[in-house]
Amino acid sequence: MTNRQPTLDEVAQRAGVSRGTVSRVMNNRQHVSGKAREAVERAVRELGYVPSMAARSLASQRRGAVVLAISSDDSALFSNLFFAEVITGINDVIEETDLELLLVLAASERGRNRLARILQSRGADGVLLLALRENDPLAKIAESGGVPVVHGGRPLERAPRHYVDADNRGGARQAVEHLIATGRRAIGTITGPLDMHAGVNRYLGFREAVALAGLGDERVAHADFSQAGGAAAMAELLDRHPDLDAVFVASDAMAVGALEVLRGRGRTVPGDVAVIGFNDIVTARHTSPPLTTIRQPIEALGREMTRMLVRLINDEKPTSLILPTELVIRESA
Amino acid sequence: MTNRQPTLDEVAQRAGVSRGTVSRVMNNRQHVSGKAREAVERAVRELGYVPSMAARSLASQRRGAVVLAISSDDSALFSNLFFAEVITGINDVIEETDLELLLVLAASERGRNRLARILQSRGADGVLLLALRENDPLAKIAESGGVPVVHGGRPLERAPRHYVDADNRGGARQAVEHLIATGRRAIGTITGPLDMHAGVNRYLGFREAVALAGLGDERVAHADFSQAGGAAAMAELLDRHPDLDAVFVASDAMAVGALEVLRGRGRTVPGDVAVIGFNDIVTARHTSPPLTTIRQPIEALGREMTRMLVRLINDEKPTSLILPTELVIRESA
DNA sequence: ATGAAAGCGCTAACAT
């Protein structure tokens, strides 16, 4: 059980070659003859040799690991399937590359310090950051680690150097175009917070689409992505624009609130008012009626973030990415 | 930026002591005089010294990390807030102990091999396993790593050596007792699969509670924890026992299906039939009526699993744990 | 209580 693992030297001896050669084989280097390579591979197999990560990273000065840092109390991120999906995507790429994935929940001061320490101790070759809010201190900490950083989603102000994001604007446009295509004309929107990138861009997408169709863009209420906020905004919208026949709601959570208000006011959905959300949270399937919404390519987001990070670690120069969204038609629009 | 980190030797020099002493201080060892300790601590602070994990693990033969391995395609685990909560609990303890957390999705053959390699290369000091299904190959792989393993939840057959589980049986009993306390007498149950530990034990809890109250336990239908299964079982139950005035459903997903059938058959909830679920998934808040259910202490589960693992790593002999559940009263019962 | 010295198992630079 606790049989000491064989070392590289033992493999070298068994294969009848030098340690240098074994090392070269283990790292797929060139300058190794076919027979030498074979001999080593056999020895490795026979001995069940697995290189020691610790020794390897000490000697090579790289860790063979990346860290995924999360400001976790952000429940929008953590709930739903978001996290599961993004992790799945990340894992796909991690598996291909033989890196390890370190998970750090860095919501608290303490967690942030941990991240800082890990980076300072060269505990990781790169950092993956998810859906940071405005001025999240994590960004600076990650940046100061001296290793590449890739953001999933982007803060409003300055776009990070390397990010992957969903096409919020395009998704919003897509949603409104669907509304238009199904005959709606008095289209309103409930926006998210306009100090968030997603909030702003979904609003811009709405405006773009109505403008393109020659419709008015005056039916607007602002909220905060929450269900309660969505309900309040829906009430406001209905009061100010009784003619409303469709509403693009910038998050599913808000849409749930909107649906409640609509029902309370005796408006049928989608009969009187069509409703379309954004995110495709699980709940969207279970509202009544089931919510038509815009789905983000979350697994792809994880995958592309990680690919980008791997490229950066290998000193390539990848470019930031925006991933397309998808319209999921259910019954509310 | 890429200023080389100071080494232990530099700290020693600056503090005017030997490397041995610095090492002892860094690891909170005794046999260090007050002044020596202080001098070292000052030097550490001034130099911003952070020990190299790689060197440390190479020299000490331990990794300073534990791995959380997941058979991820199990969506029951990954959806809801389960994952978020259990991770939060794990992270709490990890933070206290200065371990690192490695995440390995080991659903595929490839993922499993990765786990095996990590363990063989002494890449982790312990393994956390979550909610494995029957005969999951992960159990053996983890076991063969030569490091301690802690299970969250337990397989039906042989209980693992070290596990933390929720009190499925007690939770079920609690649910049924609530039904009884609110005046129900013709109580049925929709069980989960009886080849799963949770399935069996929730059923046992039901039987215990009705027996204790002198009620019959004949109103039973079996399903598979899924929404569709729950719907079918509800229909069956209603057909066979029209007198039913309450039902304990062994999972919220099934309860959602049951609620639909009840509505379809014109039975009001909780008027005609009270319904109580198990798990407290997010959706439970949004069914109509909102679902009364049994909540598992998921964050505590993560916390206790990790505590147990840490103890095992330190060669202590912790005992397995069963954590109490909580009744969440909403409107369906 | 502290210092000195010998590795931990690998990679990388330099020879050959």
Add this chain to the structure above:
DNA sequence: ATGTTAGCGCTTTCAT
């Protein structure tokens, strides 16, 4: 193409 030689930065005996 392969062998040789230093380390990588720490922990850990063993002395003292």
